[in-house]
Amino acid sequence: MKEILQKVREGKISLEEAEKKLKTMQIRELEDFAKMDIGRDVRTGVPEAVFAEGKEDQELIDIILGCADNGRIMVTRLDKERYQSIRESLEHLVMDGFKIEYNQKARILVVKNHEVEKMGKIGVITAGTSDIPVAEEARVVAEEAGSKVIAAYDVGVAGIHRLFSQIREMLEEDVKVFIVVAGMEGALPSVVAGLVDVPVIGVPTSVGYGVGEGGFAALNAMLQSCAPGIAVVNIDNGFGAGVFAATILKQVKS
Amino acid sequence: MKEILQKVREGKISLEEAEKKLKTMQIRELEDFAKMDIGRDVRTGVPEAVFAEGKEDQELIDIILGCADNGRIMVTRLDKERYQSIRESLEHLVMDGFKIEYNQKARILVVKNHEVEKMGKIGVITAGTSDIPVAEEARVVAEEAGSKVIAAYDVGVAGIHRLFSQIREMLEEDVKVFIVVAGMEGALPSVVAGLVDVPVIGVPTSVGYGVGEGGFAALNAMLQSCAPGIAVVNIDNGFGAGVFAATILKQVKS
Amino acid sequence: MKEILQKVREGKISLEEAEKKLKTMQIRELEDFAKMDIGRDVRTGVPEAVFAEGKEDQELIDIILGCADNGRIMVTRLDKERYQSIRESLEHLVMDGFKIEYNQKARILVVKNHEVEKMGKIGVITAGTSDIPVAEEARVVAEEAGSKVIAAYDVGVAGIHRLFSQIREMLEEDVKVFIVVAGMEGALPSVVAGLVDVPVIGVPTSVGYGVGEGGFAALNAMLQSCAPGIAVVNIDNGFGAGVFAATILKQVKS
Amino acid sequence: MKEILQKVREGKISLEEAEKKLKTMQIRELEDFAKMDIGRDVRTGVPEAVFAEGKEDQELIDIILGCADNGRIMVTRLDKERYQSIRESLEHLVMDGFKIEYNQKARILVVKNHEVEKMGKIGVITAGTSDIPVAEEARVVAEEAGSKVIAAYDVGVAGIHRLFSQIREMLEEDVKVFIVVAGMEGALPSVVAGLVDVPVIGVPTSVGYGVGEGGFAALNAMLQSCAPGIAVVNIDNGFGAGVFAATILKQVKS
Amino acid sequence: MKEILQKVREGKISLEEAEKKLKTMQIRELEDFAKMDIGRDVRTGVPEAVFAEGKEDQELIDIILGCADNGRIMVTRLDKERYQSIRESLEHLVMDGFKIEYNQKARILVVKNHEVEKMGKIGVITAGTSDIPVAEEARVVAEEAGSKVIAAYDVGVAGIHRLFSQIREMLEEDVKVFIVVAGMEGALPSVVAGLVDVPVIGVPTSVGYGVGEGGFAALNAMLQSCAPGIAVVNIDNGFGAGVFAATILKQVKS
Amino acid sequence: MKEILQKVREGKISLEEAEKKLKTMQIRELEDFAKMDIGRDVRTGVPEAVFAEGKEDQELIDIILGCADNGRIMVTRLDKERYQSIRESLEHLVMDGFKIEYNQKARILVVKNHEVEKMGKIGVITAGTSDIPVAEEARVVAEEAGSKVIAAYDVGVAGIHRLFSQIREMLEEDVKVFIVVAGMEGALPSVVAGLVDVPVIGVPTSVGYGVGEGGFAALNAMLQSCAPGIAVVNIDNGFGAGVFAATILKQVKS
């Protein structure tokens, strides 16, 4: 600003020009204030993510191509059939040096031209086999956001000895956050939180029937847990759990 | 019947008299059919039980005095204050040889002039201390219905090692049914059913707040348990759990 | 352990060897403790069960072939179409002496090379014809778990005389547990529990519409029953009811 | 109208007067149309009813005194304490020949200077003793609306033989409508409707706890009944049931 | 009975024979007692009804052919496609003098070889056009159960003048019961009950979206109506409303 | 009326004729009273709207052709496929000078032979892209009802700076009502109402999953907003929001 004012003093620029320059500068600052969230993705390291459901194939293709400039984009809730139908249209990205990775269980497509450095470890555990897709979503998202993940699936309270040894191993590996995915009665996060002293993120899944249909029994059990070190995300929200866990690890590193 | 007919043949009674006698007999049989449930309390050994809530003191006194002929009666959900206000009116029952036992935690009054023989063992477990009143209700009811009870309170999933040793001890004592009482997230019955091979009766309690208020989170978690050997009774229904457990033990004995 | 110590005393093994042997033994015991549930299926007699929903055909085939070594496996919630599509892949099991039984109503596939001895009797009753699939699931499971089953379907409160005669017959057959399956208003278990003095397991079904949709009206009616000898399982959970009933009968026998 | 026109023709009244007379007549007819419901209470025979809850004592007194001209008024949901506190203010009505009847169970005050003729019979049944207040409300209302009532309380499904004999007696007394009041699991109206061939009005009560709290389990069970001859009113709505039953009987008589 | 005794007296039959005869008679009476509901359909005039949903085509055909002896049977919730696929198998009933009537809107098939005499009138009203199928179900059922029906569809509160004239006409036709069918906000039965002095049966329909999805907004509005002459049946339960209305009219006639 | 009376006075018409004329006049007035809502569409400027769901193609065609006399009709919730299948049948309307406009996003078909004059401006905002169809429905309806609309989509709280600039622009354009459409957590209307001083109409959408499924989380958040200038319509009810906003603008103009 001083620079502009100096030029005014020296008569190098007209008053009008100075006013315009100052206003532009001001507006930019104004926008910076309001846009406090711009650059957020860059700082947190979570690549942009697109929810595929409710969007048409061409829309998805356009978004992917448009965002590839950033170097990385994730498409979540993308069924295999849809992936296959848009895959060809992304071919030239491969020629541009992009990697295209599709995880069928997690239903996530990752398009990227570089890997992020991975720091810190997250333990991802599921109670049953039906909870794996949600866990895989969390795993892929957390990895793309710069975390290492150790996974142990199908170790619910029905076979409590397997659970014990898995948790012990993870703690020995210096896991700093647990993501515990469970449907049905949702008891697993409580049991895990009773055994460890690191944050436990409970992810209820819509696995269940009768009173458990939709995952509400699991959700409520996790929210109502008598073990205090638990926080919870929405039903089937593997994406949110992955981002939240990675965000915790960012704090550890920073 | 033959007897009556014989008398008819022999002319010892008139046709009218015979018809009346046969009809009476028939009506009694008819009533027996409909009254199939009469005598049920006697057979099952569950003493008559009166729900104190919603009844006035004098009503309770009348019922207790009226039923004392059967030798035993239980009054459930009877607060200490109410017990104290009706106690005096029951005094002469003591002189008639009745014992008057009031369990404040269980809020049950038992009036009886004899003990039932106790056979078979039930294990009663609670997750927290707040679940104890419901567990005590179950214990007293089960004992009055002729079962022995071993209780272990406040052994929830938060301190899983205590739970393990308690269950082990109970199994060694040849417990044949477990009553597992839990509020909050209601995970305990699932964990217990994953460890034992005898019937587990889950009793959700209205202990909890927020999403757990009223006990619904616990109830749903128990119904939705991924361990198959569990059946559930209504929230806070210690009475029902005690009767159900005792009914199972009756089958074992018979 | 004494044996090892004796060898130490006698100098037959080195201290190091002894320490290693003792540690291994100890670890095994440790694992036994944690694995207290291992062998549970064997003891209870309930064959391993696989929930078909949410698993792909090949997964199912692999699980069945993998578990057949145990001699018995059940696949539940298996539609006829899926059964037919995996049937061929199980053919060589037949040559190995296995029986392959598919119950279309119950949607259960049983693969086994031996029968279990059946002891004790369960009565299975349904209110309507639509409740039969859930009842059949309970029946098959209970039978495979070693119980005899007497079934009476479509005997709801609308035609109360049929109900009376069926229950009377079952009691005469020395039925020790009732499984009562009902959708709609779920009144049947209350009525049955008012007539008999053995445990009644209520199974609500998702038969109903409007306020009864999903089976919640029936579930709540059973939990709220004014007859005390009832415990309840999740909506449509014929499997759980069958296991629970069989578990009760195990106690009777043991 | 012709009369007026005749007078116009004869010049007995001015055009202006005629127009005014016709307009007034017309407005009255217009109002009659809109006020089609005026006189409804008179025709149906249901005396005016005031809901005491939410009104202050003086408001109630004013309403009662104001409506006494009609000869009859009911005040519902009036606790004993409130009745006692307003009783004195109604004293002079007694001197004017009014009867003041307060039913404590039903919590209804009836003020009237004549009785209605009673025609037709309603059977009122309750499952438990706690349902009696709602049943009494229905009874008093139905009687004031001109019906005879036969009541049988505490005859729930737990003691089904008593129920049978009560219903048989009522049918022999030519009862034309049943009001069946039940809380808890609300099974009684289904059982009654399975036995009789007259309309059954189900009244759920807020008697229950856990899943039955508030009366919703009973309400849903009644709505979802598999017996078709049932219609239902709101929880604890004894008033509505009494009016509805009396309204049916009016049709019978008319 | 006297007859048998007389024969005993006269020695015409042996004592054994008499005893057997009397016992048979007694058992029949016993059964009559329990079967108090047998013959109910005959007395009420409601023909047997079969719920098509959840039954296979062949099952339906068997039931229809089996019941045709009674002269009349209704199949409800039968889609047009299913009707067409079973129609041929019912052909020979036509040759036996049966009429086969299918109402596509109501989704009811009626098979009968005689008409019932129709007495008394029911008014059936719907708020919108989407409520018509439920209303038609009620109409067909009520007619088959012996009532005359006057219907007025799509006369909801949005066009209140049409409603007024329809109700006025129905009252002039001496309608004795109203069936008012409405989804969405379910206000119509309240408005009608505010205008007439005959019983109003509210039938909520599952027409609606958002908070009204499933018909619960309409159901609750009807139960909570401030007009007292209303009783309610389950959502979409046109069948129940038709039977209930016809049952009321039976009382009027008898 | 005076005119008729004058003729009576003058003997120009018979008394009978006069009576008939007066009655007819009176009935017309009577009907006017009851039909107070007739002509409502005309006055408010909202063209007649037909809900396509639940109606068959031919029904829709008949309604459109029948109403086209009014010059304008809207068909809402009309999928593209259905539009295409009925399009041909509307062809001759084009020849009659009608415009046929189909908005695929909004799923609305407008048939009209004139445009309404547009006065006043409405701002329509959505939180995400999935909320656009509901917003478009609101936009088309509001425009057809005579309002101008400025739309800004996908400006949710996640990118709060874009929201700020959009609202600022709209306010500068003199927008007098905001329609804010949001699913998920439904926070946007609260934020907008905290920034502007014109009425905000919240429209929750069924966009969401888990606890947000069906749009109830969004609906409740809007109703429970701590910003007071908000009113809410049903989930996905773009139509209602459009009409309501236009109705407000009518008041502004009048």
Next chain:
Amino acid sequence: MKEILQKVREGKISLEEAEKKLKTMQIRELEDFAKMDIGRDVRTGVPEAVFAEGKEDQELIDIILGCADNGRIMVTRLDKERYQSIRESLEHLVMDGFKIEYNQKARILVVKNHEVEKMGKIGVITAGTSDIPVAEEARVVAEEAGSKVIAAYDVGVAGIHRLFSQIREMLEEDVKVFIVVAGMEGALPSVVAGLVDVPVIGVPTSVGYGVGEGGFAALNAMLQSCAPGIAVVNIDNGFGAGVFAATILKQVKS
């Protein structure tokens, strides 16, 4: 800004001074941007409002005294007892020329030293007498926000003719917005919206019992209304309805 720059050019102020002045200006603008909502109350004319529930007496007194500088403040949900206990502490405001108005029904305290000019008319209608407090809250708030209010209470659908005449009168008085307050089945806003062509704001009240308890039946009925010109506020939210209605009228005037 130009002014400052001019001074820079003319050397009247130093560069540092100029920079400081510009920055201050800029920050003020920045804050204006973020504080876009400051001054909102002033513009809209809604005086500041304080929710009394959850605040202690002294807190309320401090807030009132602190805000009185603005000339006007409202305290809502203030019970009579609390008003009386804080009244004295506000005495000196009276000496300072403030008026202190307490409306007991509305439970609102208004403290003000001037009246707002009132423009435009709102019609406030209630279905029953129990809805009046909520309506009064709306009325007082709307009046303080600068609107005139015409009120008509207890004109529900049960007495539809009174409703008609009230609405007609209000329309003749040029009412531009209706606030319709109703509990129970909440039908009134639908009926009103079917009769008028101005915006209708539905306010459900927590008046009701059983299924209507808490006001949810009324809320859902209003949201689900088949009349399109309705928007709804939270249960018992008279305050919100008053502000919303006044905000609409502001648009009319501006």
Next chain:
Amino acid sequence: MKEILQKVREGKISLEEAEKKLKTMQIRELEDFAKMDIGRDVRTGVPEAVFAEGKEDQELIDIILGCADNGRIMVTRLDKERYQSIRESLEHLVMDGFKIEYNQKARILVVKNHEVEKMGKIGVITAGTSDIPVAEEARVVAEEAGSKVIAAYDVGVAGIHRLFSQIREMLEEDVKVFIVVAGMEGALPSVVAGLVDVPVIGVPTSVGYGVGEGGFAALNAMLQSCAPGIAVVNIDNGFGAGVFAATILKQVKS
């Protein structure tokens, strides 16, 4: 172990003694395994916490005195009255060098004889003043668990500029976790998570009425947030949020 074996080798202890010693050692290890959670409080630094509700005064006193040996104990949900009534009984702890701190807003009593070292910063924000008690509970718990806390209360979305400056300040203070407490529509955590790149813990409060009663609207809005960096705890669970946040900070430090 080697030591024991050495003694065996050397004959210093008998085989029996050795076996016993080894077994004891083994059992201790076994218990260590199961007691994996023992020492958890020590490691995590969260002092033992007792929930005061549901416990009697004497129970609380005994627990506090019993646990004081550990040097620190918290009692949560302890009303001022109860604090005052037990305060005297804790007096001698003061003489023993303990500090007794009671926070009335947070309703927490802390008894401790040393302070924990505080590392890392948590930002605690509330939307309204009524949310402060829950926020204070979180603050006290987090501080006792070794975190520093910066609090900013009453900065909800209604005054968004204050929120912006508070968050900016907190970020500048290097806050690593946010606890955002909100009732009503629960929008605040979404807005905060849209602005920052550290973990946000949403705490819904039971502040609200109508659809927001009990805090469910806020809870669901937080779970359903479209901003991904949010995890949620139970309604009013300030304790859980404080522990969870502190547990995150432990990871940062370790």
